[in-house]
Amino acid sequence: xxxxxxxxxxxxxxxxxxxxxxxxxxxxxxxxxxxxxxxxxxxxxxxxxxxxxxxxxxxxxxxxxxxxxxxxxxxxxxxxxxxxxxxxxxxxxxxxxxxxxxxxxxxxxxxxxxxxxxxxxxxxxxxxxxxxxxxxxxxxxxxxxxxxxxxxxxxxxxxxxxxxxxxxxxxxxxxxxxxxxxxxxxxxxxxxxxxxxxxxxxxxxxxxxxxxxxxxxxxxxxxxxxxxxxxxxxxxxxxxxxxxxxxxxxxxxxxxxxxxxxxxxxxxxxxxxxxxxxxxxxxxxxxxxxxxxxxxxxxxxxxxxxxxxxxxxxxxxxxxxxxxxxxxxxxxxxxxxxxxxxxxxxxxxxxxxxxxxxxxxxxxxxxxxxxxxxxxxxxxxxxxxxxxxxxxxx
Ligand code: BEZ
Numbered sequence: 085x086x087x088x089x090x091x092x093x094x095x096x097x098x099x100x101x102x103x104x105x106x107x108x109x110x111x112x113x114x115x116x117x118x119x120x121x122x123x124x125x126x127x128x129x130x131x132x133x134x135x136x137x138x139x140x141x142x143x144x145x146x147x148x149x150x151x152x153x154x155x156x157x158x159x160x161x162x163x164x165x166x167x168x169x170x171x172x173x174x175x176x177x178x179x180x181x182x183x184x185x186x187x188x189x190x191x192x193x194x195x196x197x198x199x200x201x202x203x204x205x206x207x208x209x210x211x212x213x214x215x216x217x218x219x220x221x222x223x224x225x226x227x228x229x230x231x232x233x234x235x236x237x238x239x240x241x242x243x244x245x246x247x248x249x250x251x252x253x254x255x256x257x258x259x260x261x262x263x264x265x266x267x268x269x270x271x272x273x274x275x276x277x278x279x280x281x282x283x284x285x286x287x288x289x290x291x292x293x294x295x296x297x298x299x300x301x302x303x304x305x306x307x308x309x310x311x312x313x314x315x316x317x318x319x320x321x322x323x324x325x326x327x328x329x330x331x332x333x334x335x336x337x338x339x340x341x342x343x344x345x346x347x348x349x350x351x352x353x354x355x356x357x358x359x360x361x362x363x364x365x366x367x368x369x370x371x372x373x374x375x376x377x378x379x380x381x382x383x384x385x386x387x388x389x390x391x392x393x394x395x396x397x398x399x400x401x402x403x404x405x406x407x408x409x410x411x412x413x414x415x416x417x418x419x420x421x422x423x424x425x426x427x428x429x430x431x432x433x434x435x436x437x438x439x440x441x442x443x444x445x446x447x448x449x450x451x452x453x454x455x456x457x458x459x460x461x462x463x464x465x466x467x468x469x470x471x472x473x474x475x476x477x478x
Contacts, residue, residue, distance in 0.1 A: 116154065116155040116156055116157040117151055117152075117154045117155070117156050117157070117184050117185065117406070117411055117413060118156075118157050118158075118159060118181065118182065118183045118184050118185075119156055119157070119158050119159070119183060119184065119185045119186075119187055119402075120158075120159050120161065120177035120178075120181060120183035120185070120186045120187070120188070121137055121140065121158050121159065121160045121161070121187050121188060122160075122161045122163050122173055122174070122177060122186060122187070122188030122189050122194075122198065123136055123137055123160070123161075123162070123163060123187075123188050123189050123190060123212075124162065124163055124164055124165040124189065124190050124191065124194075125137075125160070125162040126162055126164050127164050127165045127166075127291065127317075128165065128291040128315075128316045128317035128318050129165045129190045129191060129315065129316045129317075130316070131316060131317075131346060131391075132190045132213060132315065132316055132346070132391045133162075133189075133190055133391075135346065135384075135386065135388075135389060135391040135392040135395065136190070136212045136213060136391050136392065136394060136395030136398075137160065137395060138380070138383065138384050138386075138392065138395070139376075139380060139388070139391075139392035139393070139394075139395035139396040139399075140187060140212065140395040140396065140398055140399045141158070141399075142379060142380065142383055142396060143395075143396045143399035143400060143403070144156055144158075144399055147399075147403055150411075151399075151402055151403050151406040151407075151411060152403075152405075152406030152407050152408075152409060152410050152411030152412070153410055153411050154406070154410075154411030159177065159181045159183060161173050161176065161177060161188075163188065163189050163191070163194050165189075165190060165191040165194060165291070166194065167191070167193035167194050167196070167197070170193070170194040170196070170197035170198070171197045173197070174186075174197045174198055174201045175201075178201055178205050178207055183207065184207070184208075184413040184414070185207065185208045185209075185210070185402065185413050186198055186201070186202065186207055186208070186209045186210075187209070187210045187212060187398050187402075188209075188211070188212070188214075189211070189212075189213065189214055190212075190213040190214055190391075191214055191261075191263070192214045192215055192216035192235065192261060192262035192263040192266070193216075193261055193262055193290075194214065195211055195214035195216050195219060196216060196218070196219075198211075199211075199216075199218070199219050199223055199225070199228055200223075202225060202227040202228050203223070203225045203227060203228070206227060206414075206416065207227065207413075208227050208228075208229070208405075208413055208416065208419065209227060209228050209229070210229050210230070210231055210398040210401055210402060211228070211229070211230040211231065211232060211398075212231050212232055212391075212394045212395050212397075212398040213232045213391060213394055214232070214263075215232060215233050215234050215235035215236075215237075215263055215266065215267070216234075216235065216262050216263070216266070217234045217235055217236055217262075217266050217469065219234075220234055220438070220440040220441050220442035220469060220471060220474065221234075221440065221469070221470070221471055221472050221473045221474050222472070222473030222474065224440040224441060224471065224473075224474035224475070224476055225476075226416050226417070226420045226476065226477060227416060227420075228441060229401060229420075229423055229437065229441045230437075230441060230442050230443065231394050231395075231397040231398040231400075231401055231428075231443065232394040232443070233363055233442075233443065233445070234266070234442050234469040235262070235263050235266035235267045235269075235270065235313075235340075236266055236267065236269060236270035236273070236469055236470075237270065237363065237445070237447060237467050237469055238267065238270070238340040238341055238342075238360075238361050238362050238363065238447055239267035239268065239269075239270030239271040239274065239311070239313065239339075239340045239361070240270035240271070240273050240274040240277075240447070240464065240467065241270075241274060241361035241362075241447030241448075241449070241463030241464045241467065242270075242271060242274060242311055242338055242339060242340060242359075242360065242361035242449075242463065243270065243271040243272065243273065243274020243275035243276075243277070243278070243280070243282075243311065244274035244275070244277055244278050244463055244464055245274075245359070245361060245449045245461075245463040246274070246275060246278070246280065246309055246311070246338060247274065247275050247277070247278020247279055247280035248278050251275075251280055251308040251309045252279075252280050252281065252308055253280065253281050253283045253306065253307045253308055254271070254275060254280065254281075254282060254283070254307050254308060254309045254310065254311055255282070255283060255284040255285070255286060255302070255305050255307045255309075255310050255311070256268040256271050256272075256282060256284070256285045256286070256310075256311050256312065256313075257285075257286045257287075257298055257302075257310055257311075257312045257322075258285070258286075258287055258312055258313040258314065259287065259288065259289065259290040259291065259292075259313070259314065259318065260287035260288065260289050260290065261290045263313060263315075264287060264290070264313045267313040267340050268282070268285050268313070270340075271311045271340075274464075283305070283306075283307055284305055284307070286298045286301060286302075290318075291317070291318055293317070293318055293321040293322070295321065295322055295325045295326075296325070296329075299325060299326065299329045299331065300329075302329075302331055302334075302335055303331070303334060303335070305335075307335060308335070308336075309335060309336045309337075309338060310326075310331075310335050310336070310337050310338070311338050311339050311340075312337065312338075312339040312340075312343055313339060313340045313342065313343070314339070314342070314343055315342035315343070315345070316342075316346075316347070319342060319343050319344070319345075319347050319351075320347045320350045320351055322343070323337070323343065323344065323347075323351045323354050323355050323358065324351060324352075324354045326354070327353075327354035328354070332354075332357075336359075337358055338358065338359045338360060338361075339358075339360050340360065340361065340362065341360040341361055341362025341363075341364070341365070341390065341448075341450060341457065342360075342362070342390075343358065343360050344358055344360050344450075344452050344457055345360075345362060345364075345389050345390050345391070345457065346387075346389035346390070346391060348452065348455055348456070348457070349455065355452045356452055356453075356454075357451065357452060357453075358451070358452045359449060359450065359451050359452075359460075360449075360450050360452075360457065361447050361448065361449055361450070361463045362390060362447065362448060362450060362457070363390070363432050363443070363445045363446065363447055363448065364389070364390040364393050364431070364432045364448070365448045365450040365457050365458065365459035366450070366456035366457050366458055366459065367456065367458055367459050368431070368432065368433065368448075368459060370431070370433060372429050372430065372431050373431035373432075376388060376392075376393070376396060376431040377431070380392055388431070390432075393430060393431045393432055396430075396431065397428055397430045397432075400426075400428050400429070400430070401423050401426065401428060402423075404422050404423055404426035404428070405419040405420070405422045405423040405426075406419065407422065408421070408422035409422070423437065423441075424437055424439075424441070428443075432445065432446075433445070433446060438468050438469060438471055439471060439474070439476060440469070440471035440474035440476060441476075442468075442469045442471065444466055444467070444468045445466070445467060446462050446464070446465045446466060446467065447462070447463045447464045447467050448461070448462060448463060449461045449462065449463040
């Protein structure tokens with residue numbers, strides 16, 4: 085329980101009775117809302133963390149630096165995508181910096197320490213990327229929300245689209261950690277729904293990029309296609325190595341959209357024609373997307389990608405929740421109810437949350453054409469993660 089935090093917000097007001105009476109009205113004037121932004125700013129996922137943080141702060145700026153009428157301060161922590169350092173980083177945010185809200189992170193292993201702390205210390209958490217399914221399945225909580233996806237969702241879309249094209253057998257190649265494994269499960273389920281089969285899974289440890297031993301096995305697998313989950317620096321290397329091994333024309337490569345997201349410049353011609361599935365893509369024609377991409381480019385000199393979208397929407401979700409509580413992040417019932425009821429006007433298209441707090445969203449089929457992940461159709465419309473095992477308290 086985190087009774088100490090409300091006392092600190094009130095600047096040390098003495099006496100339980102006066103705290104109860106004064107807490108809510110005093111909060112807006114008392115102290116800024118402290119948000120802990122825990123993301124990778126170094127390592128293979130650094131660019132992903134940078135785009136999430138930049139877009140989150142962009143959205144805050146649009147709200148005049150306030151949420152629920154309360155000024156916001158941000159504390160940043162570089163989690164290095166290292167699960168071993170995650171408990172210490174989270175303790176630092178909650179125990180030392182006394183944050184009111186956590187936003188993070190990218191890596192599915194690291195996010196587990198944040199989910200555990202959110203549940204135990206009762207600190208709201210918005211996950212702006214990490215797709216670990218447990219966060220919105222068996223470990224779902226009124227304190228945990230996702231602005232991104234479950235690992236299962238994009239890969240399910242890819243498997244389904246592949247089966248619809250007539251593929252009968254496919255393999256999955258990935259890093260050996262939750263994101264790779266769970267997206268493999270989604271791919272398997274999507275293939276199965278379309279009458280096709282996942283026959284092999286090949287892995288290497290995160291974040292290794294010596295792909296040669298795996299690539300050497302692919303021609304002998306007897307599959308019609310290879311699906312994969314890699315992201316950031318690892319995705320750049322994998323796509324280049326796949327092409328350099330002469331596999332592109334023999335066994336078509338596809339994947340969860342992270343494979344080609346935010347990395348096309350570095351992948352160059354090696355990525356041309358690769359199909360992926362994701363809840364975002366280039367050429368999505370809605371006014372919010374146009375405005376967001378223009379603003380993001382003007383502010384950062386970079387092109388927006390799915391990571392930026394998820395960071396922006398994390399701030400939009402918080403804004404909706406805190407508007408209902410006048411900036412009180414500890415008022416979890418009304419805060420959660422408002423986020424659950426919100427229709428988030430996202431650059432990906434408007435979305436709502438499932439009962440387990442995961443976005444219900446269309447998974448787009450995209451194809452790399454030049455410098456774009458061009459949307460070529462919907463792989464699955466309004467896809468809901470099954471939320472298996474979630475018992476959300478009322
Ligand atoms: C994950 O670890 O959940 C993840 C990392 C990068 C992109 C997508 C998912």
